[in-house]
Amino acid sequence: MATVTLTLNGDVRTASVPPETTLLRLLREEFGLTGSKLGCDVGDCGACTVIVDGKSVNSCLMLAVQADGRDVVTIEGLATMSRLHPLQQLFEDKGSLQCGFCGPGVIMSAKALLDENPDPSEQEIRDALAGNLCRCTGYSKMIEAIQAVARDGRGEPAKSAV
Amino acid sequence: MKRRGRGIACMWYPIGFTVSANPSAAVVKVNEDGTATLLTGTVETGQGSLTILAQIVAEELGIATDDVHVVSADTDTTPMDTGAIASRTTYVTGNAARLAAEKAKKILFEVAAPLLGVKPEHLEVGDHKIRIKGFPQRSLHIGDVAERARGVNGDPPIGSASFNPATAALDAETGQGKPFATYVYATQIAEVEVDDETGEVEVLRIAASHDCGTPINPMLVEGQVEGGISMGVGFALEEEILFDATGRQINPNLTNYIMPTSLDMPKVEVDIVDSYDPTGPFGAKGVGEPTCVPTAAAILNAIHDAVGVRVTSLPATAEKVYAALKAKRAQEGKRLGAGA
Known part of the structure; x- marks a missing residue:
């Protein structure tokens, strides 16, 4: 198991996952953030796009451990309780x-x-x-x-x- | 050298098949707060049909679209629907929803008429009220009438209805008949740029003019047309399921099954031809599938206009266009040689 600590939509979050876990699966399965979609899982469709350190990334192509120490924003980080982005x-x-x-x-x-x-x-x-x-x-x-x-x-x- | 060309294609498309039973049903209840609930079996897949159905019910009852709560596609609670298929939802399910709302409205009119001192046929709806035609200041709030219908008259304002475009079998011998309830029409024009050295085609612009009856929600009609055109562009130039000799698909992924991206899509100009079909809900027909019918034909006509070759199998890949250009040049060379 590998420990990943990242800033996720402004909050510091930690999870322990098998090393082959993708960032997409970390988001969806460990943190329950299912806004990022699993489409093709090989980087063709872009449904899993998130922002890592300011750059858009196919989260299905990035390992969760590669996100360690980085800043990740998902679709869930955009709206507030009172208004949409x-x-x-x-x-x-x-x-x-x-x-x-x-x-x-x-x-x-x-x-x-x-x-x-x-x-x-x-x-x-x-x-x-x-x-x-x-x-x-x-x-x-x-x-x-x-x-x-x-x-x-x-x-x-x-x-x-x- | 890149050469430009324009092509045009026209189509008609049938709405509401009649060769077999094709019903939709709906239930509309008007609530005591002046809102309404619509039960429909149809499925929303993003085309906006539930919005359209809510607009139809709202128009029939004189209330706001937001005041119509739509319960859909739940076999526990909603009537069976033939399906979100055949570009039929606005026309067939829309007619059912309008008829159900009309029945609920009739109950409200029966209740309101004596209170307003007129006959039910002198009433109309609008602005959340039931009011006397020509005397809109004499009115009752629709919610108050719904409350009275239930609590005093004992006749809650609930309407249920179904719509089935009259089933008409085709003549077994001639195949003739009336297979559909109504038809829509469209013309699309494509402007392309063809590289006559590589056969590559870029679609620069598409203008699409579509008749869909009354466009109940023009923004959603535009969305359908733009989306259909993207499918048509893929059909014309990119999309192809490839099989090996054993029948196995060799491109079952989006790396090798190429579909249009934002870079492949041209500028699309949508023109909605406002028309009215008396058999549709508030004059509406449909728009879904027709949108991608003329696109590939217009693009291939534009390729012909640009470089003078006819590609007769889809998709018109760069390889096919290049092969056709090469064959044309060989033909012209031969003709030139024969003349000399």
Whole structure:
């Protein structure tokens, strides 16, 4: 067993897991954070995207032990009790998701983009979402929502960074 | 060299099959607080059909969409539904929901009419009220009427209804008949760029004009069209299930089964043609599957417009387009040689 201590959505958390455990399984099975989805489990679909030290990462491709000592933000770290994160709100307002399975990953990729580049071009948004497959929407309304968030200048800092 | 071309494709698509029984049923109860509850067997898969059904019930009862609580797809409590298939939910289930709400409304009108001193046929709903047509200031709150219907008249405002597009068998000899209740129509135009040295195709833009009857929720209609087009782009250029000689799929994963990413998707312009079908709920028909019908044809026509080759099997991969270009050049070379 390997011990992993990480900052997860602002809180320091520790777990003891078999060394082959992926970060995704650590999040879902040890910490009960099932917002990050297990889609392909080989890094093709992006449904498991989380932010590690400010970068979007396929959590199915990262071992839990590699996250030791690092800062991890998942979809659960975005909303507060009183309000949604602007990306979540705009995705809702614009009907950006349909079945929703890709949603947590898409939103985390978008958040990582906006944290680094608050005013991205449409092409930069398309590049940032290229690792997140969506079967329902054609991406159009996701791109519109991300543009709207960028326009409003409301890309909030992550909870862990507050 | 990259060459641009445009292609157009049109389609019609049937809504509400009639060759076999195709029913949906619904129960609507109006609650004493002025909200309503809809029981429906249909399944929400992200297309927004439960929102549409809530809008239909709200419109029929004159209340807000948020005031309609939808209970769906629970065999313990909801009526069986033929399915979230065949682009039928708005049309078939929507009609059932509207009819159920209308029945509940009739009970409310019977209760409200004597209180307002008119006949039930002189009443209408709107703004959470039951009111006299032409005299909207003479009204009762729908919740108060629902309370009275239950507590005084002993007739709780509950309606149940089903809708089945009239089943009509096809003629066994000619195959002729009326296989569907109604039809939708669409045209899509694709603009592509084809690299005539590699056969690679990039879709730059798609304009899509769709008739779906009354668009009950235009934002959801746009979402369906944009999503359908992404499936059409995959169908046209990328997606293919490959088998080996023993029939085993050799690309059962998203590494080798290629589908459109955000980088493959063109700009999509959606135009909703506002129309009205008298047999649909508030004039609505449907929009789901039709959205991906004309896309591949428009893209392949655009490839022809750009480089003059017809690819006749999907997907039109770079290899196929390149092979067609090579064959065309060989043909032209031969013709040139024959003429000289």
